[in-house]
Amino acid sequence: MSRAETTAGPGLQDGEQGQPLVGRQDSGRERLPAPPAPRAGRAVWTLGLFGSELLIVFRRVRTLALLAVLAGVPLLVGIAVRIETRDGSSVGGGDGGGPAFLEQISNNGLFLAFASLAATLPFFLPMAIGVVAGDAVAGEASTGTLRYLLVAPAGRTRLLLAKYASVLTFCVAATLVVVLSAVVVGFSLFPVGDVTLLSGNTVSLSDGILRGLLIALLVASSLIGLAALGLFISTLTDSGIGAMAATVGLLITIQIVNNIPQLHALQPYLFPHYWLSFADVMRAPVIWDGIVKNLALQALYAAVFGSAAWARFTTRDITS
Amino acid sequence: MDQPPAADGQGADVVIETRGLAKQYRGTLAVDGLDLQVPRGSVFGFLGPNGSGKTTTIRMLMGLIEPTAGSARVLGRPMPRSTRSVLPKVGALIEGPALYGFLSGQDNLIRIDAADPTADPRTRKARVGSALDRVGLTAAARKKAKAYSLGMKQRLGLASALLQPRELLVLDEPTNGLDPQGMREIRALVRELAGDGTTVFLSSHLLDEIEQVCSHAAVMARGRLITQGPVADLSAGTRGRLAVTTPDPARATEVLAGHGVTDLVTDPHTGEVTGELPAEPPDLAELNAALVAAGVRVRGFGVQRASLEDAFVALTGEGFDVAG
Structure with a gap:
């Protein structure tokens, strides 16, 4: 039926000026079928893009190398503590000068997990996140695969969401790698038993493990803000290396600013400022103050830089 | 012939239509006042020297770049607004292939297919297989893409454009980097696809390539459209x-x-x-x-x-x- 109108169109052209134009538009509209994606299946297929993103992240040698480095930290700390305490002395001469949780490791292997998280959270973990988040969009832009994803069409918002979700998944995975490696090393090198909290009370091992899982979750959540920041930087450039370097550089700068006392006015707004608040889980009762502040700050960063990334990515010209 | 003849592209059956399309990059006009009409069912050659604005035009048609002025309609819908509904029906090879080197050829296609929300994951394997077969890459399907030669990469790029039945294929310099045998194969493939009723929009700086496979052509130089029409008419414009x-x-x-x-x-x-x-x-x-x-x-x-x-x-x- 639209076919008939189409053939009629050019024929009428000479006689009636307005007529074929109208007929043309109508027939054009009729011929276009509705967007073919069925509503019900769409959610599943969006997960398909997320799954594909995960594969891209975790099949890269670079990602595996980062995870291997993270897994190596608890091993190094564990071995160092083991050698140090071979003669029965405690770490740092027992005067409590070492990093958090370190002196307790020789009494309870579970503390290796807390010590490792405390050791990796300032730099190793966020550096790994910075690499993955910085590369997320810019890496695809520099290899040119971004244009093929967009004409597939992945949809800019959908692609960005899938990218952010995969970076967050990597945050969880990286944290879990540290924890699991620490648990394996700690449990095999040191005795394990009831857990003495920072506040001095003693809780059962199972309670300690639950607190450990909560800490892992909090540590992973601490990286939400940086992940959004890295993703935003990633939408600014077509150079994957550049975005990675910028994100990691920014992290280091902010960590330095966070440690200069004269700049204390700024510090409550810096994303790593409350990172070590997770230690408060190891008190009875738990002090939630810093933890809540940390999560709120991360949510703020995610909102601000997530929106900025979205605004940038959905409007920019893809010329790579 | 079930397609009505489009009278000089003025009929309803126009798959690509631009009006006054322009793109300015930092002061220089890459594309200037482009009025392009690509009739349905044609093999349309988009011809011009390197740097004449062909790729910028294609990027605007594919919604990758926002035009500075003018409008573009692809398959009857405005771009870049309708990318979601239009692009699943368009296969594209833009400015050479781009691959994930650490993935096999097959996994590269699976990745691109997963990005298409209209692509059915249940038929993904089969469609990837037939696309690889169509470009003659089945034997190298499991090889890592970084080990591919330029010609093989080009074929893989073509395969990603053929993952689904398309109404329109946009091929930017598809024979780049191919040996003469590969060029012949691609030309045969283009003819075959056009025979199935797919409109093929083929950009090239190789005149004889356009002359061999295209039914229509447009010529660009310095960002402007110089002429467009059936190839026979274009060469008839100059007497022998x-x-x-x-x-x-x-x-x-x-x-x-x-x-x-x-x-x-x-x-x-x-x-x-x-x-x-x-x-x-x-x-x-x-x-x-x-x-x-x-x-x-x-x-x-x-x-x-x-x-x-x-x-x-x-x-x-x-x-x-x-x-x-």
């Missing part, structure tokens, strides 16, 4: 040149000039005399007889068919070089 091979070029020139042939040129090496036939060409047999009667020994006589290259030179008044 008369060519006479003779050992007596001086005498031949005299006789030909006497019969109204203009722009006579003698090639000093071959002794070939060529010239423009007048608007009302004389009977060529009579002309030949006149030459012989005047004592000119004729070895060869005929009209050289105008090529697209001649048309291009005639249109732009310049060579087919990189735009400055």
Whole structure:
């Protein structure tokens, strides 16, 4: 039926000026079928893009190398503590000068997990996140695969969401790698038993493990803000290396600013400022103050830089 | 023929239509006032020297770049607003292939297919397999893409455009980096796809490529559209040149000039005399007889068919070089 109108169109052209134009538009509209994606299946297929993103992240040698480095930290700390305490002395001469949780490791292997998280959270973990988040969009832009994803069409918002979700998944995975490696090393090198909290009370091992899982979750959540920041930087450039370097550089700068006392006015707004608040889980009762502040700050960063990334990515010209 | 003939692209069946499309990059106009019409079912050659704005135009059509001015409609819908509904029906190869080197060829296609929300994951494996088969990459499907040669990468890029049945294929320089055999195969593939009713929009800087496979063509230079239409019409725009091979070029020139042939040129090496036939060409047999009667020994006589290259030179008044 639209076919008939189409053939009629050019024929009428000479006689009636307005007529074929109208007929043309109508027939054009009729011929276009509705967007073919069925509503019900769409959610599943969006997960398909997320799954594909995960594969891209975790099949890269670079990602595996980062995870291997993270897994190596608890091993190094564990071995160092083991050698140090071979003669029965405690770490740092027992005067409590070492990093958090370190002196307790020789009494309870579970503390290796807390010590490792405390050791990796300032730099190793966020550096790994910075690499993955910085590369997320810019890496695809520099290899040119971004244009093929967009004409597939992945949809800019959908692609960005899938990218952010995969970076967050990597945050969880990286944290879990540290924890699991620490648990394996700690449990095999040191005795394990009831857990003495920072506040001095003693809780059962199972309670300690639950607190450990909560800490892992909090540590992973601490990286939400940086992940959004890295993703935003990633939408600014077509150079994957550049975005990675910028994100990691920014992290280091902010960590330095966070440690200069004269700049204390700024510090409550810096994303790593409350990172070590997770230690408060190891008190009875738990002090939630810093933890809540940390999560709120991360949510703020995610909102601000997530929106900025979205605004940038959905409007920019893809010329790579 | 179930497609109605589109009268000079004025009919309803136009798959790509732009009006005054323009793109400005930091002061320079990469594309300027482009009015393009690609009829449905055509193999449309998009021709121009490197740097003439072909790729920028294609990126605007695919919603990758926002035009500075003008509008573009693809499959009847405005771009870049309708990318979601239009692009699943469009297969594209833009400015060369781009691959994930650490993935196999097959996994590369699976990745691209997963990005398409309309692609059914249940048929993904099968569609990837047949796309690989279509471009002759089945044997290398499991090889890491970083080990691919340029030609193989180009084929994989083509395969990603063929993951689904498409209404429109946009192929930007599809034979780049291919050996002559590969070029022939791609041309055969383009003809085959066009035979199935797919409109093919093919950009190239190779004139003979366009001439061999395209039914329609548009010519761009320095960001502007110079002409568009059926290929036959484009080369018909320039009349063929008369060519006479003779050992007596001086005498031949005299006789030909006497019969109204203009722009006579003698090639000093071959002794070939060529010239423009007048608007009302004389009977060529009579002309030949006149030459012989005047004592000119004729070895060869005929009209050289105008090529697209001649048309291009005639249109732009310049060579087919990189735009400055």
